Amino acid sequence: DVKVTQSSRYLVKRTGEKVFLECVQDMDHENMFWYRQDPGLGLRLIYFSYDVKMKEKGDIPEGYSVSREKKERFSLILESASTNQTSMYLCASRGRPQEKLFFGSGTQLSVL
Amino acid sequence: QKEVEQNSGPLSVPEGAIASLNCTYSDRGSQSFFWYRQYSGKSPELIMSIYSNGDKEDGRFTAQLNKASQYVSLLIRDSQPSDSATYLCAVNWVWDDYKLSFGAGTTVTVRA
Numbered sequence A: 001d002v003k004v005t006q007s008s009r010y011l012v013k014r015t016g017e018k019v020f021l022e023c024v025q026d027m028d029h030e031n032m033f034w035y036r037q038d039p040g041l042g043l044r045l046i047y048f049s050y051d052v053k054m055k056e057k058g059d060i061p062e063g064y065s066v067s068r069e070k071k072e073r074f075s076l077i078l079e080s081a082s083t084n085q086t087s088m089y090l091c092a093s094r095g096r097p098q099e100k101l102f103f104g105s106g107t108q109l110s111v112l
Numbered sequence B: 001q002k003e004v005e006q007n008s009g010p011l012s013v014p015e016g017a018i019a020s021l022n023c024t025y026s027d028r029g030s031q032s033f034f035w036y037r038q039y040s041g042k043s044p045e046l047i048m049s050i051y052s053n054g055d056k057e058d059g060r061f062t063a064q065l066n067k068a069s070q071y072v073s074l075l076i077r078d079s080q081p082s083d084s085a086t087y088l089c090a091v092n093w094v095w096d097d098y099k100l101s102f103g104a105g106t107t108v109t110v111r112a
Helices: none
Strands: A004-006 A010-013 A019-025 A031-038 A042-051 A054-057 A064-070 A073-078 A087-094 A107-111 B004-006 B011-014 B019-025 B032-038 B045-050 B054-058 B061-066 B071-076 B085-092 B100-102 B106-111
Touching (some): A019 A031, A019 A087, A031 A064, A042 A064, A042 A073, A042 B100, A073 A087, B019 B106, B032 B071, B045 B054, B045 B061
Parallel strands (some): B011 B106
Antiparallel strands (some): A004 A019, A019 A073, A031 A042, A031 A087, A064 A073, B054 B061
């Protein structure tokens, strides 16, 4: 069974902290994505990666960075967390463009 | 910025009725379109994909695509309480094949 695993379901951090959100997929997928989801705004793309060490900005990359050192792992980094980054973060992966996304279970991040 | 717009909800329908969901997109050349369903507190899951003009049926779900009008819709026939969820439209942009953008979603409630 395919699996996208996010390291934490709930996370509480303080303003200014550096935050790491980890995502691992076991499907040998090339493409991996980080979205955030806020009420009324749907899923907004933060960053995506189409290969190891390759990354592209999505629609809202400000305040975030990513790392993909291995094919199965895609990390989202908040260099200095702010309260407006409180959100649900969803990681996803897929094999090729045009194929369906497989989502992780999400991380609800609260920045106080 | 490329956009995906969905009709605002929430949409309330009686059990057994047809629920009709609409989505428009800004990039005329887009090729791939997806409908995801998201239950409260859960991750999105794919229910339909459509690539060609016309209708595509899968059980009680029918997706309709009109590329000339830049319009994709989802019909849910014989709506059941278990169909109560948020439905997200997603579009693959033609010049940016890796990038999948989502609409804000339409919340459907099926009344028993």
